[in-house]
Amino acid sequence: MTAAADSRADVIVVGAGSSGCVVAERLSRDPARQVILLEAGGDAPASASLRLDHLPIGAGSDRVVHYPTRQGFDLPRGKGLGGSSAVNGGYFLRWHPNDFEGWSPDVWPMAAIGSAYDHVDGGVGGGGVMNVSEFADDELHPYACAFERHWKDEGFGVASPPWPAVGVVRVRSNRDGWHRHSTAVLLQEALRRPNLRLLSHSQVVGLRHSGGRVSGVVVGEQVLSADEVILCAGTLGTAELLARSGVVEIEDAAVWEHREQLVRFTPAGGLPGHARALLQAVLHTRDGLEIRCYNDDFAEFIDGLPHSSPAFGVALMHPELPGSVSWGPVARLRIDLGEVSGGDSEKIRRCAERVVSMLGGADFEGLVQPGSPWVEPVIRTSQHAWGTMPMGERTDWLGAVDEVRGLRIVDASILPTAGSSGPHATVMMMAWHIANTVA
Numbered sequence: 332m333t334a335a336a337d338s339r340a341d342v343i344v345v346g347a348g349s350s351g352c353v354v355a356e357r358l359s360r361d362p363a364r365q366v367i368l369l370e371a372g373g374d375a376p377a378s379a380s381l382r383l384d385h386l387p388i389g390a391g392s393d394r395v396v397h398y399p400t401r402q403g404f405d406l407p408r409g410k411g412l413g414g415s416s417a418v419n420g421g422y423f424l425r426w427h428p429n430d431f432e433g434w435s436p437d438v439w440p441m442a443a444i445g446s447a448y449d450h451v452d453g454g455v456g457g458g459g460v461m462n463v464s465e466f467a468d469d470e471l472h473p474y475a476c477a478f479e480r481h482w483k484d485e486g487f488g489v490a491s492p493p494w495p496a497v498g499v500v501r502v503r504s505n506r507d508g509w510h511r512h513s514t515a516v517l518l519q520e521a522l523r524r525p526n527l528r529l530l531s532h533s534q535v536v537g538l539r540h541s542g543g544r545v546s547g548v549v550v551g552e553q554v555l556s557a558d559e560v561i562l563c564a565g566t567l568g569t570a571e572l573l574a575r576s577g578v579v580e581i582e583d584a585a586v587w588e589h590r591e592q593l594v595r596f597t598p599a600g601g602l603p604g605h606a607r608a609l610l611q612a613v614l615h616t617r618d619g620l621e622i623r624c625y626n627d628d629f630a631e632f633i634d635g636l637p638h639s640s641p642a643f644g645v646a647l648m649h650p651e652l653p654g655s656v657s658w659g660p661v662a663r664l665r666i667d668l669g670e671v672s673g674g675d676s677e678k679i680r681r682c683a684e685r686v687v688s689m690l691g692g693a694d695f696e697g698l699v700q701p702g703s704p705w706v707e708p709v710i711r712t713s714q715h716a717w718g719t720m721p722m723g724e725r726t727d728w729l730g731a732v733d734e735v736r737g738l739r740i741v742d743a744s745i746l747p748t749a750g751s752s753g754p755h756a757t758v759m760m761m762a763w764h765i766a767n768t769v770a
């Protein structure tokens with residue numbers, strides 16, 4: 332192949348994370364379509380570094396990029412084949428059906444959403460492109476057992492997979508046993524196709540564009556051209572690339588997060604055994620909160636964190652206010668997570684009090700030191716950043732960027748509404764439906 336042919340494709344996909352692997356795999360099924368997949372980081376992680384009890388996001392990890400925020404927290408995002416799917420918490424839940432009410436029913440009818448989720452998670456019995464299974468009773472940590480018992484006694488129903496609902500939700504996880512299943516597995520077979528080329532260690536630093544058309548990308552000194560560029564660089568990676576290239580106005584774009592408050596406690600008489608997964612059970616409340624039963628101190632899962640205590644989380648799944656991203660004067664993305672509204676703060680506060688009382692009750696006797704639970708005042712994040720370029724507002728309902736030809740976005744940036752669960756399963760569902768529609 333000549334150098335010129337080498338630097339040209341029909342489609343360039345930027346980012347080989349949760350969405351990029353889905354898109355590149357689907358589009359390269361047509362042998363006549365030349366696809367280049369560009370990834371800033373390295374190859375797929377070895378299976379040992381995919382352990383569910385280890386999130387490789389601490390300082391010094393080469394599998395993440397840390398984005399500072401105005402609030403002083405860093406937001407880590409996955410880097411390398413698999414992207415954030417190779418470093419995340421491994422919780423893989425669909426959204427609730429009514430979370431899609433704001434989506435265009437023409438492009439996103441519920442039947443299509445259901446079948447795209449089935450493609451990804453395999454539905455009730457599994458067998459989708461990701462190995463997804465819920466934790467079995469005998470795999471549950473004692474905290475998760477007590478947590479589920481408590482909320483059932485309080486009258487909450489138990490959601491039946493594969494759709495979560497208000498009530499107790501047993502976590503489904505993208506996993507093989509106790510190892511996280513990253514989206515990199517989608518490429519194992521696909522990379523044998525001569526029309527799909529993966530270039531790792533290839534950070535895209537700019538988009539080539541003129542006259543309202545994007546015609547390629549810049550990687551180091553090299554320009555790669557294509558009829559269409561599909562950005563799958565993640566909410567923050569894509570915002571950075573758009574801002575750096577000046578293709579669209581990104582000044583003060585909204586960014587959404589699931590803000591979370593922790594209720595900490597001291598375990599009674601030492602920890603009840605090693606936790607093999609961070610999160611196995613959650614409660615979805617009627618007013619849009621997710622109570623998360625974390626199985627241990629985060630420092631047990633993330634290298635370099637100072638030791639503290641185990642915690643339960645109260646996360647705001649449908650926040651009233653967004654944060655913002657803008658392009659800083661020193662060529663850096665500025666991220667402001669924004670304020671939590673008065674109404675939302677009150678909602679979290681009341682729920683955190685319920686968690687304190689749960690931890691002081693009979694279900695947690697022998698697990699929690701009496702009198703120890705306390706609400707940490709700081710409101711953190713869930714690392715779920717989404718929605719800077721929402722479909723229906725900044726792009727069409729298949730991610731094509733308004734008024735720019737040759738440019739599509741298919742990652743968490745285009746989620747147009749908040750979901751009652753984390754975004755991972757939905758990002759993959761959305762990527763599949765879009766790629767399958769435009770292929």
Ligand SMILES: Cc1cc2nc3c(=O)[nH]c(=O)nc-3n(C[C@H](O)[C@H](O)[C@H](O)COP(=O)(O)OP(=O)(O)OC[C@H]3O[C@@H](n4cnc5c(N)ncnc54)[C@H](O)[C@@H]3O)c2cc1C
Binds near residue numbers: 349351369409413
């Ligand atoms: C620590 C952590 C824990 C999380 N836990 C959960 C969870 O348990 N459950 C859940 O539902 N969600 C979770 N999430 C969120 C979920 O993982 C993400 O929403 C999802 O993976 C986003 O997919 P994406 O395709 O948008 O981006 P990513 O998967 O982040 O992929 C982006 C890819 O693009 C690459 N890239 C970026 N910029 C460039 C560039 N300029 N050139 C080339 N390549 C580039 C990156 O290296 C990366 O590989 C978590 C996220 C993190 C970071």
